[in-house]
Amino acid sequence: MKIQLDKLMTEQQNPDTMSIDRMNSYEIVKAINNEDKKIALAVEKELASIAELVDACAERLSKGGRILYTGAGTSGRLGILDASECPPTYGVSDQLVQGLIAGGLEAIFKSKENAEDDREAGIEDLKSINLCEKDVVIGLAASGRTPYVAAGLEYANSINAYTGSISCVKNSEIGKIAKTAIDVETGPEVVTGSTRMKAGTAQKMVLNMISTGTMIRLGKVFNNLMVDIQPTNAKLIERSKRILMLATGCDYSRAETLIETSNHDVKAAICMELSGLSLDECQKLLAENGGNISELLHQLQK
Structure with a gap:
């Protein structure tokens, strides 16, 4: 043909x-x-x-x-x-x-x-x-x-x-x-x-x-930040800290602490810093909101 x-x-x-x-x-x-x-x-x-x-x-x-x-x-x-x-x-x-x-x-x-x-x-x-x-x-x-x-x-x-x-x-x-x-x-x-x-x-x-x-x-972005990034190397670990600083306004030292406390879960770390809730509470709320940090924070503000 x-x-x-x-x-x-x-x-x-x-x-x-x-x-x-x-x-x-x-x-x-x-x-x-x-x-x-x-x-x-x-x-x-x-x-x-x-x-x-x-x-x-x-x-x-x-x-x-x-x-x-x-x-x-x-x-x-x-x-x-x-x-x-x-x-x-x-x-x-x-x-x-x-x-x-x-x-x-x-x-x-x-x-x-x-x-x-x-x-x-x-x-x-x-x-x-x-x-x-x-x-x-x-x-x-x-x-x-x-x-x-x-x-x-x-x-x-x-x-x-x-x-x-x-x-x-x-x-x-x-x-x-x-x-x-x-x-x-x-x-x-x-x-x-x-x-x-x-x-x-x-x-x-x-x-x-x-x-x-x-x-x-699907909630993989907060503001315009890659909050589901996987910190699998030195560069990405530093990027995750920077994302935390931009998302919450915290300083580098606090971002470093949050990354360690949250076991490198950037969305949970953002939730902890902005809501004052514990890691377990933030992870539970994230699960209830399909992992969408924007939706979670919106619900907390109501």
């Missing part, structure tokens, strides 16, 4: 970079930068859909579900990147947000371009991690048509999991399958068809919004 690439905006020639092969280095990077400036504005047009998907993710995760990204090539790698950064940033299990890539783990490091056409693998990879109706499956495909991704979304719909899609073309094929479609029109690439560039940047921006927005909704 012939794939009509001429109809995909991501495959068009960019009129502003037609002579890029004759530019000097400064002109090349300036041309790339000029194109990159357009991406945030393109993402802005999809904010309502992105927020809708954040709502769905927060709801499903609060009930025991997971976020599962699925993609091929650059899109798949970006999903894995976003997933891998959630545990150290927000203290969540590495099972809560996962990334699947066509071709498996080897495809993270070495291109396996033919893997994107394997529809069966798109389904089997989700089955292998026991996809269920509590989960959210988010398919990523710059072209909006990757068979591996489309098949996975169709399977997810069939078992009533929530589905979302992130593409870089209007009215994408995967967007027609997903319950929430995010179609960011990034336009022609600097180098024709090289969707690791503008399209990849747009997808990374959207993924940042989805995972960050979801974690904020």
Whole structure:
């Protein structure tokens, strides 16, 4: 079957970079930068859909579900990147947000371009991690048509999991399958068809919004501080002390004491300092409020 690439905006020639092969280095990077400036504005047009998907993710995760990204090539790698950064940033299990890539783990490091056409693998990879109706499956495909991704979304719909899609073309094929479609029109690439560039940047921006927005909704952030940080090395221990100082106004010495007293539980330490309650009382209240320190403190102020 012939794939009509001429109809995909991501495959068009960019009129502003037609002579890029004759530019000097400064002109090349300036041309790339000029194109990159357009991406945030393109993402802005999809904010309502992105927020809708954040709502769905927060709801499903609060009930025991997971976020599962699925993609091929650059899109798949970006999903894995976003997933891998959630545990150290927000203290969540590495099972809560996962990334699947066509071709498996080897495809993270070495291109396996033919893997994107394997529809069966798109389904089997989700089955292998026991996809269920509590989960959210988010398919990523710059072209909006990757068979591996489309098949996975169709399977997810069939078992009533929530589905979302992130593409870089209007009215994408995967967007027609997903319950929430995010179609960011990034336009022609600097180098024709090289969707690791503008399209990849747009997808990374959207993924940042989805995972960050979801974690904020789940109470993983207090003010704008990473209060579920896992202090697993010297730098992160110092960061946890700084977070305590910013959150409570205490000095370094007091933050050090709180970190030790709370067994490195930053949210419990904040609760102890701002409420005057004991560690046991704060941990009990945190459990009652789903670990949401903002909600806990709000309840105490009533």
